Amino acid sequence: MGDTQRPAKKTAKSRPKPASTNEPAFVQLLTPEGQRVKHPDYELDLTDDEYRGLYRDLVITRELDAQGTALQRQGQLGLWPSLLGQEAAQVGSGRALAPQDTVFPAYRELGVQWARGVDLISSFALFRGTDLGGRDVAADRFNMYAIVIASQTLHAAGYAMGIAMDGAVGNEDGEAVVVYHGDGATSEGDFNEALIWAGVFNSPLVLFCQNNQYAISETNARQFRLPPYRRAEGFGVPGILVDGNDVLATYAVTKAAADRARRGEGPSLVEAYTYRMQPHTTSDDATRYRDAAELDFWRAKDPIVRYRKWLDAEGLADEAYFASIDTEAGELVRELRARVMALTDPEVAEMFDNVYAETPQEITAQRAEALEFQASLDDDHEGSDAR
Amino acid sequence: MTTMTMVKALNEGLRRVLEVQPKSLVMGEDVGRLGGVFRVTDGLQKDFGSERIIDTPLAESGIIGTAIGLAMRGYRPICEIQFDGFVYPAFDQLVSQLAKIPNRSGGRVRLPVVVRIPYGGGIGAIEHHSESPEAYFAHTAGLKVVTCANPNDAYWMIQQAAAGDDPVIFFEPKRRYQAKGEVDTETSELDLYRARTLREGRTATLIAYGPTVDVAANAAAAAAEEGLDLEVIDLRALSPIDWDPLFASVRKTGRAVVVHEAPGNIGVGAEVAARVSEECFYSLESPVLRVTGYDVPYPASRLEDDYLPNLDRVLDAVDRSLEY
Structure with a gap:
């Protein structure tokens, strides 16, 4: 047996440009530079307070999430899956929902949980290991985290079937279900079965795919040849691609999809094109599979920076307001931290x-x-x- | 008392469930218009409508996963998995979702889902249509597992399974589907999780469930002609097992033989043998023996008579127990 020729080790420079830095055509209402742009199909007209509220949600979500990472580093949590970079996808979609809507999260949806007004402590208890994340999900209309990838898409599809069977669709007061999942989930059988079910039963379901470019280390190229929003069409389900780092766009697109569902017009899939700025979890080492240039590329698209620029330019908020939010976020972090530390071992x-x-x-x-x-x-x- | 087949008894039982419990649903492949490949759901869609008797897409994980979602919404789904060997695509939804969500929720979410699975061999079927996967589910905390052996039990057990708030895997012995029996539609004789002693005796205890209950009963009848007095117990519930009557029987007879179609290795019989050894050690005259399917994939149907426990293999085990 002769020596096998080993290919020359690729340097970061010779590596092909990652797919995640190709800008697809998506629904965008606010550019990374903070410029408001028009879209023919989606418009958003919120009150000044609502616009400011989105900023508050984005900042608080980022700070509370950072505290999750800090608590893990200090040995207070076993694991933390950071959402850094995905705040706009979560806050925009979460805020777009009506009180009667129900959310099925995956396991990185702290921002949705915050936006829905659900107590966050259960997610920290889960990762601290003091319980299994149980809550009063019926009252919260926000289900437990789902760790087995895509398993929750079927639960959401069934729940949405039940809504239709209850006759709770057909007008603006109808109920919609939003299920969150990632790009990796689209490879699972359950995700595809959920699309089949939602399609053939015409259920009031919105599949909200946060395409954060990575399933741990694997890129989109290893999950699909056709992006999820285009694949949806094959199931007879409309698919919409949205700039996941634009809180106004994710709000507008999710609201339209949820409204459509509650009117009884059936399911949709929203693919929010975003980026996971942190490793998969605190146990992951992302330097093994991506480089600094890619992070820089996405840092320039930061969801909070652009939104703050726009609020400032529009005169919707000033430095004093931004400072007050930082103060409030700091207080919330301290309060949460104290509550997490007080979570004791179960009997x-x-x-x-x-x-x-x-x-x-x-x-x-x-x-x-x-x-x-x-x-x-x-x-x-x-x-x-x-x- | 009415005489009917097991298929008819299940059908009547389901009908009663649908009548008394408006939130109950029947869902699965071909359960609607066709009435199920075994006709267990025959006529139900006509009487209860296509919203309650739901023909689903052909995807087992989808059936169980959406049943979980429906249960979260307040419905009480009764799912049909068409054949034993087709349950595996739903394995995650059964063992990691259906079984665990109530526990993870701290008891706040209940999932009253019944999963009916026609199981076992003896019908000359092609591969994947004759398997006995009950041990996988009996091993899973959070699921309850039962199996009926006669029309009367079929009629009552399906109603009892549907009435509870726990997920139940309901195994139906398909080779007994067309066997007729008396059904008392007025009163149920036993709770769902109770074993039944169908024949009392002092020589040895035969422990069986589902399709092998009839095998054990026939073996006991044959043995009686030779002067052997065998006790026969139908477990009915495989999780939890009703241990007390079992232990009482073995303490009386001193000998036990477990009979099931599933492979013996790490099977229900192994658990029975272990527990009987622990609890009845000083009463045992011989080791607990097992008569089961062999530890091989279910064979081509022309060989199934050699694979399945039958009267001769059961009597042979009884002889070995007595000679020990």
């Missing part, structure tokens, strides 16, 4: 609770056995202390 008995609605005798017996065993260890421990 051993809790793992046996709520496995079933009607608990089998076997589990009750194992629960008693585990507690008895634990108590016997405690007794031994006290005994040794006494000696």
